[in-house]
Every structure is written in C-alpha cells, then in structure tokens.
Amino acid sequence: MRWGTGLMIAGVAALAWGEWLNRRWSRALVGDGEGTREVVVVLGFRNPQATANLVNRWRVRAGLCSIDPGRVHDTRVIFTGGATGEAATEARVMADYAKSALGFAGNVLLEEESATTWENITNVIPLLEDADRIKIVSQPAHALKARAYLRRQRPDLAGRLVRVDDYRLGEWTIAKPLLALYGLWTLRGLTPDERKVSR
Template sequence: MLGYGNAPGELNGVNRRRLQRGLRSRHPRAASSLLLLSGGAVRSTVPEAELMAAHLRGPLGYRGALALETESRSTEDNVRLSVPFLEGADRIVLASDPLHELRAQEFLRRLRPDLAAHLAPADRSRPLEGWWLRPAEAVIGIEGLRRARMLGSWRA
C-alpha cells in the first residue's frame, strides 16, 4: 500500500482509504499474504508506513503479516524500495488511488518487468466510497502522470 503525506500526528483520509483498498485486495484463497506499507516521513517526523501500520493493527484489527518500508519520499521511491519485499511474490497489488496505481505500476514495469508480470488490480468495487475526494484525486493523479511522462524517467 502506497502512502500519502500525513500532517504530524494522525493518519489522513487518503491513507485510510488506501488501507481499506489494500485489505479488500487480498486474494481470498491465498495460503498467505504480506501487506507491505510504503511511505517515509514526508510531511511529518513519523513515517507514513508507521502511521498506516498503527491504524491497521488498531482500528482495523488486522493481525496478519505486515512489512514496512519507511524511507521513500516519492512514488518512484515507494516502488524502488519495495522491490526486495516483492521478490518471489505470486501476486502483487499496488493499492492506492487509481491514477497513482497506474503511475506506480509503470515504475515497476520499467524497473522490474519480471515482477510487473505478477501485477493484479486493486479492489475498487465501492462505487460511492470517498466520492467527494474523487475530483481532487483525478486532478492530482493526472498532474502526476503528466509530470512523470514529461520528465521521461517517470520520477514524480
């Protein structure tokens, strides 16, 4: 699950929605799964991954396997620094907002096409979930894709 910058102290709504998507995206018949939370301390002194883990373990009651990547400061970092955790995975889901997922998937395809072959879509089957945020997500997502393509390296 890819993090989004948090103000100090608490998990923001964007990350709470991403956690819900990630939980829903686990394969129901998988023998095991690992939730990887990726995000460094971008807008706070506490890494996004740590705030997300506390929310998963607390209010969401998740008790399964969990790993944290706490150094990333961009989407490209999220993907690059997550690669060691993805080695050997049968199924990889990059849970985020739809356009952010596309950007992260493209980073993974360019960096590790062998791992990208295991990409599966996140579960976004909640039509009205966060409907009030979708216009802003679309604008931010399109701008992120535009910048990534403009820079050529997909760094954004």
Template sequence: MGCRHVPRGTSLAAVLAAVGLVGTLAVGEAVHWRAARRAGRLPRPTKGSTGLVVVLGFGNRGRRINVVNRWRARIAVRTARSARAAGASAQILCNGGAVLGTVAEAVLLRDYIENCIGWDGPVSIESESRSTWENVRNALPWIEAADWVAFASNGLHAEKARVYLERQRPELAGRLVAADDYRFGEMSLLKPVFAAVGLCKLRAVFHVKPPA
C-alpha cells in the same frame, strides 16, 4: 405586505451548478472505472501463491491518519482478503516516509490497518520513501520474495506504480496483479481531483526520463 421575489436567473443558476457538479462527479467515477478495467486485464492471485500488497502512502501533515490514507488502507485490506478468499496468502507492506509530517506515512497506515480495520495478517513497513518512484524501488526486496504484487492506491496512481516497476525491474512485471481499488460512490468527491492529477502524471511518466 409586499412579496419577496427570488432574483431572476437564480433557479437556472442552481440547476446549472447542480448539473456541473453531477457531471464532474460522473467524470471522476468514469476515469477511475476505466483504470480498474485496464487493471482487470492483469492476472489474479492463484491458489497456494504468496503475495504482497503494497500500500502507497499519501502526504500526511498531522499525527493522525488522513482520509486519503484511510482510503488506501481499505483498498489494501480488501485486496489482501480477496487473495485469501482465492486460496492465496498475502502480506501487506505499508510504504512511505514522513514527507509532510513528523510521523511516517507507513507507520500511520500500519496502525490503522492493524487497529482500525482488523487485518490479522502480516504487515511490514518501509518508511524511507518520499516519492512513488522510491515507493516502488524500496519495496523491491519484498516484491522479489513474492509470487505476485498489487499496489494499493487510487487506480491511476496504482497504474503509475506498475509502470515504475516495469521500468525498474522488467523481469518482475509478470508478477503484477490488480488491487481491489474501485467501488462506485467511494470517495466520489475526491475522485475528480485524483482523476485530473492522475491523468496528468501518467502522461508525464511517458515523457519524462525516469530518475536514476
């Protein structure tokens, strides 16, 4: 009986592919960790304060909430719970219109937060926004009524929203606090994608004139 040989170079190719995958995942983690470190310089909710956690919706084609919006919802709830643990009160604002589907992202986020995560605090929706700029602009009435505000998304997207708030309403920038948006190993397969997209969009923010 003849022996079946593995083609020469196959093992090396597999090793290189594995190294490349691990490297890509590591870069994704590092970029999001650094974003969390930058956000960590912001103040924290204080005892007795009243705050707002704005969940920035992500394009959702179907009538069921997708994996990215579930991620953002988890970030929002743990941020609000962390504020509660510090003695602050918090409400969640679900933010986003029906950009890619027939159901507003805000509605999908609210239903998931209330029915699947078990958040028992107040939840509001803003279902007209179609971009991050509009997310921030349309959340202003809620932000104005709060002592502090956190944007719940991946760290780079949240950073972009904070820049937009500073541009739209500079006097409210002092109310910004960090969301609890980084967990090692959470959504690791998607972090490299959001790292690449997020870094490109952050660069563009500083070179493109903001919308009117």
C-alpha cells in the same frame, strides 16, 4: 431554467467522467495473476500528524480489502512511505492504524525510507521477488503511476501485477472529477502503452 438544466447536465457529465476515468486507471497494467504468494503494497500519503489522516485510512482499508480471502495466510502487506515532519513514518502510521483500528493481524512489513513514488517502488522491489501476485494500492491514478514505475524498473515483476480494490462505483463520487483532473496531471509522463487498460 435553461441555465439550471445546463449546469445540472454538466455536473452529471463531470461525475460520470470522473467515475469512468478512475475505473479505467484501476484496470490498467494489471493481469490475472497465478500462484498463491501474494504481496499487497500500500503507498503512503503525506501524514505529518501522529495518527493516520483520511487519505491514509482509506488506502489502508483498500489495501486490506484487496487481500484475496483465500490467500490471507499467504499474503504480506507492505506499508511504504517515509517521515513527513517530526511524526512517525507514513508506513508506521498506516500499519498502526491497520492493527489498532482495523484489527489486522496478518503479516506486515514496513518500508520507511521513501520520499517519492519512484522510491516507494525501488525500495519495495527486494520484498516482491518471491511474490506470485503483486497488488499496489493507492488512489487509482497514483497506483497506476506506481505500476508503470515497477514496469520500468523490473518488467519481470510487473508481469505479476493484479487488480486491487481501489475503485468502487459511487465511492468518493463528488471528489472523483477533481481526482481525475489531478490524475491527468500526475500521469502526464506516462506513455500511451503504460495507460493501456488490461483485457
């Protein structure tokens, strides 16, 4: 009985830790943002098949949910990611899913050359120059890494970063401890200042 209780407590603690850490990452390196010109950047995930995989479908939905309802007509959505294998680029696969499956008819741009997160940011920078509000969408740890990269490459643009809809309490709960562990590994190169939660 004690073992069962201990395992249950450990399981609940792991789930709570995963929720807390993902929520924290979602709120790091973002501000309030001013102005009306909004750009939502959706980062691609390895997608060797012709249709969007589970992760890319989630990222597209999170990206579209991140569009401010009052700024729909002023918002550009940039899908970024190159080809993995013989299939279409990650960017094109996500854009196709947004249009065909979700009925999105807004302003879409594609960045189809990137192979890494650093390249994602480097290649979309010219498309962000006139934005008042910049939103980068992925799983919370990956999005934080991308925001840190934008801060390193263009601190002036990083000041325009705002929060996105990439964290919801209870969504992916079972997977969040694993996502948190993986996130800690992928974020090991960030400085403490780059992990700071925005007020």
